[in-house]
Every structure is written in structure tokens, then in C-alpha cells.
Amino acid sequence: MEYINNELCLGPLKKPLLPLCANYMRPIYVYDLDFVAQRYQAMTKALPGTRVFYAMKANPNVEVLQKLKHLGAGADVVSLGEIKRALESGFSPQDIVYSGVGKTRHEISEALTLGIYQINVESLPELERIGAMARSLGKRASVALRLNPDIDIKTHPYIATGLKDNKFGMELSLIPDLVKCLQTYSDSLELVGISLHLGSQMLEFSGYQEALKRLKTVYVDLQKKFDTLTRFDFGGGLGIFYDRLDVELEESLLKDYANITLETLGDLQCELQTEPGRWLVGHCGTLIAQVQYVKKTSAKTFVIVDAGMNHLIRPSLYEAEHLIFPLKKTMEVMKADIVGPICESSDFFAKERTLGKVQEGDFVAIMDSGAYGYSMASLYNLQELPLEICL
Template sequence: MEYINNELCLGPLKKSLSVLTTDYMRPTYVYDLDFIAQRYKAMSGALKNTRLFYAVKANPNAQVLQKLKSLGAGADVVSLGEIKRALESGFQPQDIVYSGVGKTKHEITEALKLGILQINVESLPELERIGAIAKSLNKKAAVAFRLNPDVSIQTHPYIATGLKDNKFGMELSSLPKLMACLDKFSDSLELVGVSLHLGSQMLEFSGYEEALKKLKAVFIDLQKKAPGLRKFDFGGGLGIFYDRTDLELEESLLQDYAKITLNVLGDLDCDLQSEPGRWLVGHCGVLIAQVQYIKTTSEKTFVVLDSGMNHLIRPSLYEAQHRIMTLKKQNESHTVDIVGPICESSDVFLKSVSLGQVREDDFVAILDGGAYGYSMASVYNLHELPNEICI
């Protein structure tokens, strides 16, 4: 993000945001599709011979999905709703990997009827359920075991998913029971892959490398027992910087991540898969909001926006900090708390932050909102959902 002729611009092609407020009605997410394409090409170039399955939960906007499909991405989904959105956006069933810990009988049935590429299994009861449903449909389900290596990464505990006390994945000690279930449903289940995901916002890779090495040995052993095992899904989770713009450093970290991945897994006889989300779209979106009030108390000054935790919950949920900039460059600034309209004390974007001298009806951009923004929005207090615009 930078100012050109005093107007805030988004992405590598420096697209002005002010023009999008002409007919402003309510808070609006803006996504730069060219920026998304640039990020996708960088990641696919670094992770050679890896198929990228975009994590739809990060941003399920139909135009975003269509752009990624046109670039060659598959779709990683976690619900029947995401399956339907992916299909509506041009993905074919064989482009879709189905993850998630709570798949219902109805969702599994529909996924099997559609013939999606792969179901990533999160528990022994789920594997048994898939086997029974596939048998009733006279189908053979292609499944991958999401295995939990009990390895920690440096991230917020709410988005860590690779430890044994997390709800995600299956402990390595459960493998004998899983293989027995495969034998029980040999006509309706086929093990085609192993899946790993340690969590989000990964910016340091020692734990990741340890987990890859741990699961590589497991994969090699499983291949001796399961002739159809041919896919290693090493997940996603590569992080971005929310406190600054440094795309060069992020691409350098991408290269480190890719080097570790390919050094460990490159000699396996298998297809590599990944599930990126945030890295592809996080920086490529902003949330435009309008200043409603400047409220001054004896303690501080509040800038009250028409958008809050109902539209971007990450600050309230994870204590995440999204930078906020005025759409028109301001020469003077003051220290303020930037808050939303919701009836919760946690409805705060930033505290004691320097912001350009704004007035009522001015516009601001909440940066890096392309991932886990609109997809986590709600109508709490019966406020409307935000608009979405692709540029």
C-alpha cells in the first residue's frame, strides 16, 4: 500500500481506492485479482511439481475462485457449502480435496456422489463412516489420513493445529486401527494419501521440517501396505506480515519454505499437494470503512467506524493487528483508538495508534483483509454484511 498523488493505492499495479467510494453504501471488501495472480504464480513457481489446492475458507468470493481456477489451482474445502461454491465457480469434482473435522453423513454422501478427488480423514470414526456410506453407494472412496505429528510451530495457539491436544488430525499411534478399518472396508475405501497441516501464520520452519521428516518415514512405511498411496499433502500455513509491507522478504521466506519441502520430500515416489490460503490472498484485499464519529474523552480519542468485529473478527478473536490507513493522505496525525459500532468492549481494531487527522465521513482502509475477513463476517447486532468488489 502506498500513496500516489495523495491517494491510497492497492497492489503492484497501484490501483486507487478512493474511486470506489463514490456510491458508498456500507463497508466494502476490495480484492485485487491481479495481485492474487502474482502471488499464485510466485508460489507455484517456488513449489515445483506441487499441485496447489486453494483453501476456500480463506476467501470464498466467486471471482477470486474463478481467477485461481484459471491459474491452475484446485480447491481445498471444509464443508458441502464450500464444495458447492467451488463447483459454481468452475472447479470440477476432481479438482476438490475435502478436509475438515466434522463432516456430516449428508456431506460425505454428496461428496461421494459427486466423485471428488480426495477426502482428508480426521478420525477413526470418520473413516468408518466414509467406508459405510461408500459401501451403501457402491463406490470406492479415495481417502488421505491427516496425521498429527505432535510438533509445535510459532503461531497463535488458536491457529496451531499440529499438537496432540488439538482437535485436528490423528495420532500416529492410531495407524494400526486405521489400517484395520481399511481392511474391513477394502471394497469401499482406498488410501491414496497422507496429509499434514501444522497451523497458520508459519514464519519459521524448524518445526515444519521436523514434521515433514517424521511423516516421510510414516509415508514410506505405509506405501508398503497400501499400493494406492501416491499423494503427500504437506498442508498450507505459510504466513504473511501484518505489521508492515515487505513482499520481498515474504517471497524469500517462500523460497526457504519451498527448499525445505522439496529437500525432504523430493525423492518420494508420490504426487505433492499443498493447501495455501492466506499467503495467496491476505495482502490482496482491504476493508474500506467510513468514519462516523470522533469521540473525545478525558482519557483518549476514539475514531468510531461503521465496520467492526462483525466484518473483521480477527482482532477480537486472535488479538490480530491490521494496519489502518486513510484513503486520502493526511499531513497531520493523532493518537487514537479505532473502534467499531458493535455492542462489545472487544470491538476494537487498534489501540493508541497514530492515524491521519480524520473527520466524520472520511474513509479508511483496513489492510490485509483478503483472508479470513468476509469469510468470517456475521450479522451480529443485525448489521448488514459488507459489500465485496473485485478489481
């Protein structure tokens, strides 16, 4: 983030945001595709030989997807809707890894018919369902077992997925039953990989390293039984800093993550796969909103903007903090709660925040909202969805 000529700019190429508001109608998500490319290239450089499947739940904007496809990414999807969006955006079925705990018969049938590269299986009944359905369709499904090593990565509980009381993945004690099922359906199931995803917004890696070690042992054991097993998907989850934009600091975090991964798995001689979302796109987007009112009460000052929790739910849902700046630099500052129009007291972007002084009609940027922003937007209160613009 930087002001040039007193105007807030986005990304490494410092693209000005204010001109986008010339005919402002409603809140706008702005994504900087050059910034996305920079992040993708940093990640592929840090993880040589690893196939990157972009977790499109973070941001399924078609232009973002096309950019990542063009750069060489695959797609990690969790629904038929995401499969369709990925295909529309230029990915082929062989570029797609399909995760998710609740795949329906219809979704599995479509995935099998399309010939999706890899289905990450999250339960024994799902494995049985895929085996039976593939058999009746005369197909052989390429499956990876998503394993849950019961490891805490110290993130917000709503985005932790690798603990035994989470619904995700399968306990290691289930492996003998999984092996039996794979053998029962050996004509219709091909075990190609194991997979792991411990959660999101991971900024510390001791738990992650322990998980890799545990699953490496599992991988080596399973490979003795299944010579088709050639892929190790170590998931996504690498976090970003929301309280600053320091590209060097984040690239050094990436380096630590990559070193741990490659030191632990590098000798496996398999296809390494990763499923990052937030790290690739989080900083590359911002949500522009317009100040409607500055409301003063005996307790507080509220800056009421036209974007709300319906557009960006992260502060309400995860108590996430996003930096907020006026698009036009101001010398004076104010302290306020920045809130939306939605009829919930949880509809806030920041509380007791010191920010550049704004007034009715001014625009603000709610920074670092390129991941889990638009993709989690809703129609609550029948407010319109925000616009999206790619730069």
C-alpha cells in the same frame, strides 16, 4: 501500499481506492485479482511439481475462486457449502480436496456421489463411516489420512492445529487401527494419500520440517502396504507479515518454506499437494470503512468507523494487528483507538494507534484483510454484511 496523488492505492498495479467510495453505502472489501495472480504464480514457481489446492475458507469470493481456478489451482474445502461454491465457480469434483473434522453423513454422501478427488480423513470413526457409506453406495472413496504429529509451530493458540490437544488429525499411534479399517473396507476405501496441516500464520519452519520428516517415515512404511498411496499433502499455513507489505521479504520466506519442503519430500516420487489460503489472498484485500465520529474522552480518542468486529473479527479474536491508513493522505497524525459500532468492548481494529488524522466522513482502509475477513463476517447486532468488489 502506496499513495499516488495523495490517494491510497492497492496492489502491485497501484489501483486507487477512493473512486470506489463515490456512492458509498456500507463497508467494502476490495480484492485485487492481479495481486492474487502474482501471489499464486510466485507460489507455483517456488514449489514446482506441487499441486496447489486453495484453502477457500480464507476467501470464498466467487471471482477470487474463478481467478485461481483459471490459473490452475484446485480447491481445499471443509464443508458442503464450500463444495457447492467451488463447483459454482468452475472447479470440478476432481479439483477438490475435502478436509474437516466434522463431516456429516449428508456431506459425505454428497462428496461420494460427486466423486470428490480426495477426502482428508480426521478420525477413525470418520474413516469407518466413509468406508461403510461408500460400500452401501457401491463407490470407492479416495481417502488421505490427516495425521497429527504433535508439533508446535509457535502461532496463536486458536490457529494451531498440529498439537496432540488439538481436535485435528490423527495421532501416529493410531496407524495400526487405521490400517485395519482400510483393510476391512478395501472394497470401498482406497488410501491415496497422507496429509498434514499444522496451523496457520506460520513464520518459522523448524517444527514444520520436523513434522515433514516424521510423516515421511510414515508415508514410506504405509506405501509398503498400500501401493495406491501416491500423494503427500503438506497442508497450508504459510504466514504473511501484517506490519508491512514487503513482497520481496515474503517471497524469500516462501523460498525458505519451499526449500525445506522439497529438500525433505522431493525424493518421494509422489504427487505433492499444498493447501495455502492466507499467503495467496491475505495482502490482496482491504476493508474500506467510513469514519462516523471522532470521540474524545478524558482517557482516549476513539475513531468510530462503520465497520466492526462483525466485518473483520481478526483483531478481536486473535489480537491481530492490521495496518490502517486514510484513503486520502494527510500530513497531520493523531493517536486513537479505531473501533466499530458493535456493542462489545472487544470491537476494535487498533488501540493507541498513530494514524493519519481523520475526521467524520473520511474513509480508512484496514489493510491485508483479504484472508479470513469476509469469510468470518457475521450478522451480529444485525449489521449488514459488507460489500465486496474485485479489481
